[in-house]
Amino acid sequence: MRYLPLSDSDRSQMLDTIGAGSIDDLFVDVPEAARLAGTVEGLPDHATELSVERQLGAMAMKNVAAGHGPFFLGCGAYRHHVPASVDHIIQRGEFLTSYTPYQPEIAQGTLQVMFEFQTQVARLTGCDIANASMYDGSTACWEAILMAARVTRRKRAILSSGVHPHYVSVCTTMAKFTGDELETSAPTLSADTDAEALIAAIDDQTSAVVVQYPDILGRITDLKPIADAAHSKGALLIAVITEPVALGLIKAPGEMGADIVVGEGQSIGVGLQFGGPYVGLFACNEKFVRQMPGRLAGETVDAEGKRGFVLTLSTREQHIRREKATSNICTSSVLCALAFTAHMTLLGEKGLRQLASLNHARACETADRLAAIPGVELVNDGFFNEFTLKLPVEARPAVHAMVDKGVLGGVSLGRLYPDEAGLQNGLVVAVTETVTDEDIDALEAALKEVCA
Structure with a gap:
C-alpha cells in the first residue's frame, strides 16, 4: 500500500468528527518521556520517494541479522534452523x-x-x-x-x-x-x-x-x-x-x-x-x-x-x-x-527430541567453557539451552564490547532490569543447534577479553 498523505482540511475534518482539538490530544495517555520531540534525527522533513528509499535502505543495512555472526541471544526469542x-x-x-x-x-x-x-x-x-x-x-x-x-x-x-x-x-x-x-x-x-x-x-x-x-x-x-x-x-x-x-x-x-x-x-x-x-x-x-x-x-x-x-x-x-x-x-x-x-510435522516426536538433545548438549559444552574463564561464574548448573553467567564486570557494556568484536554474546540482565543493582553483572546466554564450534570459540575469546 502506497503512502498517501492527508491534507490539513482532511485532518481537521477527522478531528472535528471525533471531538479532538488537535492531533496531540490523541496522545495524552502516552507519558511525555515516551514521546518523540520533533522529527526523527537524520531524516529530512521532505524528500523524493527515491531519496527516501535510499536513505531508509542505508539505515536498514546497519541492522545485524542473526545469521551474520556468532549469535547467543535468547530471553524469549531464539534462533533455530527452519527448513x-x-x-x-x-x-x-x-x-x-x-x-x-x-x-x-x-x-x-x-x-x-x-x-x-x-x-x-x-x-x-x-x-x-x-x-x-x-x-x-x-x-x-x-x-x-x-x-x-x-x-x-x-x-x-x-x-x-x-x-x-x-x-x-x-x-x-x-x-x-x-x-x-x-x-x-x-x-x-x-x-x-x-x-x-x-x-x-x-x-x-x-x-x-x-x-x-x-x-x-x-x-x-x-x-x-x-x-x-x-x-x-x-x-x-x-x-x-x-x-x-x-x-x-x-x-x-x-x-x-x-x-x-x-x-x-x-x-x-x-x-x-x-x-x-x-x-x-x-x-x-x-x-x-x-x-x-x-x-x-x-x-x-x-x-x-x-x-x-x-x-x-x-x-x-x-x-x-x-x-x-x-x-x-x-x-x-x-x-x-x-x-x-x-x-x-517435519520434525515429528523423534525429531523434536533429537533437536532438544542437540540444543542441550551444545549449551552444556558452551557453559563449561565460559565458566572456566577467570572471574566468570555459572549461576545455574541446571538448564536446557539457556543459562546465566555472573561476570566480574557489568554485563551491559561487556555485551556492547563483544558486539564490536562481531559476537552477539547474550542478553544482559541490566538491559531487562535496569533498576536492579544486583543483576547488573548477569549475562543470559542461549545456545541452539545453529551454534558452531567456531562460534563458541569466538564467544569464549571475546568474553575473556572483555572480562580481563
Whole structure:
C-alpha cells in the first residue's frame, strides 16, 4: 500500500468528527518521556520517494541479522534452523493472506491446519485442549491471568520473579484496566528459584500463580509442589513457556499439574524477524474450555460421512456479543501457526527430541567453557539451552564490547532490569543447534577479553 498523505482540511475534518482539538490530544495517555520531540534525527522533513528509499535502505543495512555472526541471544526469542520447506508451504496461495482468517466459512485446508496446530500444542504442553493460537506469548500470559480470574472469581495473581519482565510489563499494563492485583518481583542471581516463596504467598484470595518454565535465567522448576499448593487454596497454576523446544526433553507442564499453559511458539517454524510477527500458544484443562479465549477448530463429518472441520468455539468479541466475549485481544496468528505446524510435522516426536538433545548438549559444552574463564561464574548448573553467567564486570557494556568484536554474546540482565543493582553483572546466554564450534570459540575469546 502506497503512502498517501492527508491534507490539513482532511485532518481537521477527522478531528472535528471525533471531538479532538488537535492531533496531540490523541496522545495524552502516552507519558511525555515516551514521546518523540520533533522529527526523527537524520531524516529530512521532505524528500523524493527515491531519496527516501535510499536513505531508509542505508539505515536498514546497519541492522545485524542473526545469521551474520556468532549469535547467543535468547530471553524469549531464539534462533533455530527452519527448513526451507516450511517457507514454501506458508507461501502457497491457499494459505498466504495479509489478514488472519476469522470467518466461520474458513476454507477446509485452513481449518485443518488450525486443528492440527491445536493437537500439537496440546500434546506438547501436556494439556487436554489448545486453541487455534494467540497474538504472542506476552498477551497470552495476560489472557491466562484474566481467564483464571473468571474461573476462580478472584482478582489476585502472583507472578514468579522468573517470569520474563516484558511479559510482566504487558500484564501490569492490562491489569490497570481490569482491577486485577498482580504481585511481582525481580529475580536474584542464584541457582535457586522462588518456588518456596510463591507457595508461602498463596492465600484464599489468589486466583493464579504464574511460573515461567524454564524461567528468565534458564532455571527449571518442579511445578508439582506449586500446583498442589495452588489447588489446595482454590487457585490455578499458569505455566509460561518461551522456548517450546525445551519440551522435547523436559516434562510437560500439564503433566505436573499446570491448569493453563501459555507461551511463545516462535522457536518452531518462525524466524526471529527482528521481533515479529510471532505466535502465542494457549492450552488448558478441558473443564475450563468455556472460559478459554480465542477459537477452537473441531473435527466432524459432512453429510456424506467424510471427515471435515468447523469452528467449534469462537469466544472473541468479533464472533459474539462484546459483553460475552472472553477477550478482545486474542488475535490468532494463523500464518505463523501454520509455520509452527509445518515445522513440527517435519520434525515429528523423534525429531523434536533429537533437536532438544542437540540444543542441550551444545549449551552444556558452551557453559563449561565460559565458566572456566577467570572471574566468570555459572549461576545455574541446571538448564536446557539457556543459562546465566555472573561476570566480574557489568554485563551491559561487556555485551556492547563483544558486539564490536562481531559476537552477539547474550542478553544482559541490566538491559531487562535496569533498576536492579544486583543483576547488573548477569549475562543470559542461549545456545541452539545453529551454534558452531567456531562460534563458541569466538564467544569464549571475546568474553575473556572483555572480562580481563
